[in-house]
Amino acid sequence: MEREGERGDASIRELLVWCRARLKYAGIEEYQLEGELLLQHVLEIDPARMFAGINDPVEPEAAAELRRSTDRRAGREPLAYITGRKAFYGRELEVTPDVLIPRPETELLVELALCWVSKHPEVPPPIRIADIGTGSGTLAVTLAAELGAASVDAVDLSPAALVVARGNAMRIGVEDRIEFYEGDLAAPLERQRYQMVFANLPYVRSDTLEAAQPEVRREPVMALLGGEDGLDVVRRLAPMLEAVVDPSGCIALFEIDPLTFAGTADLLSEALPTASVRVEKDLAGLERCVVAEID
Numbered sequence: 001m002e003r004e005g006e007r008g009d010a011s012i013r014e015l016l017v018w019c020r021a022r023l024k025y026a027g028i029e030e031y032q033l034e035g036e037l038l039l040q041h042v043l044e045i046d047p048a049r050m051f052a053g054i055n056d057p058v059e060p061e062a063a064a065e066l067r068r069s070t071d072r073r074a075g076r077e078p079l080a081y082i083t084g085r086k087a088f089y090g091r092e093l094e095v096t097p098d099v100l101i102p103r104p105e106t107e108l109l110v111e112l113a114l115c116w117v118s119k120h121p122e123v124p125p126p127i128r129i130a131d132i133g134t135g136s137g138t139l140a141v142t143l144a145a146e147l148g149a150a151s152v153d154a155v156d157l158s159p160a161a162l163v164v165a166r167g168n169a170m171r172i173g174v175e176d177r178i179e180f181y182e183g184d185l186a187a188p189l190e191r192q193r194y195q196m197v198f199a200n201l202p203y204v205r206s207d208t209l210e211a212a213q214p215e216v217r218r219e220p221v222m223a224l225l226g227g228e229d230g231l232d233v234v235r236r237l238a239p240m241l242e243a244v245v246d247p248s249g250c251i252a253l254f255e256i257d258p259l260t261f262a263g264t265a266d267l268l269s270e271a272l273p274t275a276s277v278r279v280e281k282d283l284a285g286l287e288r289c290v291v292a293e294i295d
């Protein structure tokens with residue numbers, strides 16, 4: 001049977017209808033939006049041009065590529081791995097299957113960090129920032145871009161992730177203010193002191209990961225899995241923290257799963273006895289970040 005996507009003379013509208021239907025049938029909740037995004041990606045057009053030319057015919061090669069991309073998405077490959085892009089804090093970042101896909105919830109950490117900077121004008125620039133487990137470089141790159149005067153050290157255990165992170169630093173034009181280190185947690189940073197420490201570590205509990213959407217299980221397990229109670233990696237980082245934070249004033253921001261907020265808060269209180277520790281909620285009202293501040 002002939003499908004719309006296989007006809008060389010199919011219009012954008014016909015392809016969009018076909019693509020959305022295929023995604024809906026595959027159980028993709030956001031099939032309307034994702035269909036548009038796939039089409040825009042394959043045709044390399046923005047939303048305005050897509051809708052302005054909705055009755056325009058599509059080249060057979062592009063239609064064939066849309067069909068391949070749609071099949072991948074219908075196979076529950078994350079959209080960001082197909083398009084190779086994900087927006088975060090208003091910037092388009094590159095992602096590959098070697099890195100966790102940036103989540104909108106992580107923008108909370110950026111907001112809390114920027115708020116801290118505005119409340120601490122006494123901190124002399126450049127603010128020294130550590131991003132532990134940088135992955136795609138999302139936090140490192142965003143903070144370097146948001147805070148003109150910042151110098152960032154970003155660490156990851158995965159060489160493949162660091163390739164993506166360096167690429168993102170170049171894309172956003174902040175590569176001269178970020179150093180990337182391959183290593184375990186804070187180990188490469190031990191001789192330095194930071195006023196800001198980010199840790200979006202693997203924090204998903206084993207049982208949560210088993211029950212997760214198929215898309216999540218396409219992401220690198222080493223970026224997600226925090227062991228039985230979700231705290232394995234936080235537990236390893238906690239004893240390293242005192243040696244890297246600036247004792248005269250600093251903020252540490254740990255992204256968390258709502259299930260791990262109490263455990264993470266306890267570990268941070270123990271690791272940084274002079275810090276005040278609090279939990280912040282995301283826009284969905286869920287505990288998403290543990291903040292430790294030393295004044």
Ligand code: GLN
Binds near residue numbers: 100103216224255
């Ligand atoms: N927020 C991600 C998820 O729930 C997990 C990210 C992480 O482990 N740092 O899938």
